[in-house]
Amino acid sequence: MHLFEEIPVGGAVHAIGRVVKAGRSVLVTSIEFLDEAGRPLGIGHGVFMTAPDPALRIPTGRWALEALSLLRGSLWEPIAQRLGCQRTAPGVASLPCTAEVLNAARTLNGGLIPLVVEEAVLSRTPA
Numbered sequence: 509m510h511l512f513e514e515i516p517v518g519g520a521v522h523a524i525g526r527v528v529k530a531g532r533s534v535l536v537t538s539i540e541f542l543d544e545a546g547r548p549l550g551i552g553h554g555v556f557m558t559a560p561d562p563a564l565r566i567p568t569g570r571w572a573l574e575a576l577s578l579l580r581g582s583l584w585e586p587i588a589q590r591l592g593c594q595r596t597a598p599g600v601a602s603l604p605c606t607a608e609v610l611n612a613a614r615t616l617n618g619g620l621i622p623l624v625v626e627e628a629v630l631s632r633t634p635a
Contacts, residue, residue, distance in 0.1 A: 591604075603623070
């Protein structure tokens with residue numbers, strides 16, 4: 509996600525989602541975030557692939573929202589540390605391939621790529 513403007517507190521944010529391309533095994537989507545006046549606040553995109561195991565299914569309902577609504581407070585350790593992401597050299601970071609970083613298709617959870625990029629950038633920042 510790329511935000512152009514600060515998200516207004518108390519105002520409504522509208523999202524417009526689109527399918528960019530739907531193939532046999534890959535779905536590419538985009539989303540545009542607008543404020544109440546229709547001004548762009550940001551954009552995002554997602555790429556989804558079919559799982560190699562046809563038995564894998566996303567649970568239906570609001571299970572994710574309900575589970576997240578029970579969480580409160582801060583993380584007890586930085587997410588990079590929790591996942592074992594290490595700064596191995598200036599401009600280089602490494603994320604071990606463990607069960608915690610894999611999705612249901614047993615591939616790297618795409619949301620963690622920015623985490624590794626951020627750690628690599630931070631490794632070049634003077635302490």
